[in-house]
Amino acid sequence: MTPDCPTPYHEDEVVLLGHGAGGRLTAELLDRLVLPALGGDGGPLEDAALLPGRPDLVISTDSFVVSPLFFPGGDIGSLAVHGTVNDLAMRGAWPLALSVSLIVEEGLPLAELRSVMESLGKAAQEAGVPVVTGDTKVVGRGAADRLFVNTTGIGQRHELLRPSAASARPGDAVLLSGPIGLHGTTVLSTREGLGFEADIASDSRPLHRLVQALAPLGDAVHVLRDPTRGGLAAALNEIARDSSVAVEIEESDVPVPQAVASACDLLGLDPLVVANEGCLVAFVAPEAAEEALTALRSRPEGEAAVRIGEVLPQGPHGRVTLRTLVGARRIVEMPLGEQLPRIC
């Protein structure tokens, strides 16, 4: 995916919606344009990075542009807390502090801004993480779409957890903490008024306590990833690529709520590429799989945790396959550019 000598873009090319969707186009933009411009010194731009000279601390940033601002199960405020808390958690870290930066479109009703800020404050309080600093910018009508929220978080790593997308090993069990597809289909259905939003709600929630429950397993936890933009398909492909392994999952073991399946059928979407905001994928050593499942199920947000597959003992590096209900195998591709813009 990352050529040694990346081809520069033509100078007349422009940014596409898909460049922000978390799939192949996003990876290309990073590899070809952003990372070369920033120089090699900073290392790879990961979702959460170790702080130089402070290897116990992790930093993560995310800008939230979800449309609409409010949807069943959450809003841009709670999502901005959960998204960053979860990015920290996926590096095995407990959140210490958040910053919040707003870009507000002139004319946004103050009542809506207040709702969002109250939801953000409540989500931060429930997650037990203080908002310590912030910034507010206002731009003229038409220069932004209502409200964008950036959160940046600092986390402290659990002493024994060192998960990384590059640490999957042959034989690992692939665990999933809950059903997929709820966030993306809820936001899309709300935005487009498709009617599914009466039956489903976003799974947006913090996952750091679920990760804390896994902490006693220590080294046996190889990879943690929350399948947000690009869904489970993008998360598994990134892990398979970064760890140079082949991953196989069982279609029948992947929990897809009926309402999500119906919505995806109607929209021609694969639930595997739909964004989630409240579940995680864990790759754990096979001998620790049962203990890890028990730990996940000990928390409400992990009570539906299941084993969905494994890392194959051998196979093409970077390949993700799905064993279908009828026993056939199909390749799960890295999404090109998600069909669902502005989902987070």
Added chain:
Amino acid sequence: MTPDCPTPYHEDEVVLLGHGAGGRLTAELLDRLVLPALGGDGGPLEDAALLPGRPDLVISTDSFVVSPLFFPGGDIGSLAVHGTVNDLAMRGAWPLALSVSLIVEEGLPLAELRSVMESLGKAAQEAGVPVVTGDTKVVGRGAADRLFVNTTGIGQRHELLRPSAASARPGDAVLLSGPIGLHGTTVLSTREGLGFEADIASDSRPLHRLVQALAPLGDAVHVLRDPTRGGLAAALNEIARDSSVAVEIEESDVPVPQAVASACDLLGLDPLVVANEGCLVAFVAPEAAEEALTALRSRPEGEAAVRIGEVLPQGPHGRVTLRTLVGARRIVEMPLGEQLPRIC
């Protein structure tokens, strides 16, 4: 300024451009809406905050929405580095790491995005601070104005420096590291095609080495502040308010470049309220003033440092006055909502 029991806004009020301008409207929005929603636990939302449990570390966040993206002396990329490095520096901290989060409008030429990222990378390298993590979101045409950049920084405090806007003392000397008004007038002139941009350039630059030069003075450095949004008038008013002191400056001692003065005359602007991105105000104990000036002038970015005033031995708390060229006194008010939107 901050009533004990803030009046809530009427529910039909909307966000105004001035709410983001760094003046009284911004303070009201924070005091009445944002801070109550976030609860009292997080403490005040300062530009840079101490990390809970890690008092040697400071965190600061800023979203940059400057228009146009490119202007004489800089662009949104270099500005995003300098702005956050400087916010850290004003808390007496050296930058350890930056995160960068982009919100890109669909259709932005990749060549422009590359220019910005290269400038950002160069500015970070020159400041000696690595970009360790990032995020990219793309929104549809018309949902954002080209490009917004958030940077969040982590800094480590100099051991002896503990500057705070609340630490000004009667008798303090008020120092200014360089001329004012360049950034705001340059951006405005470029945006509106006024022609002044041929003669002036933004002063955007990192100030952490200037602060480092002050570090040996330790406790004698009471306050550091970079007069960005709202200009010198807002910075001095915030310090006077937070420290409960009266501040007086001499008009003839405040360096205003001729081109800035001409532009402000034409536009009906007071140079005191125009944003700067490359100078700082230092309040230092009177006996340390000469040593501080020498330290500031030892660096190229502080070579034009001057003493512009003092904290009065007594006087109305929170009051800032200007002694004019003819010896009269006028009150320097906190700007309501800056006349210059999208200046940073």
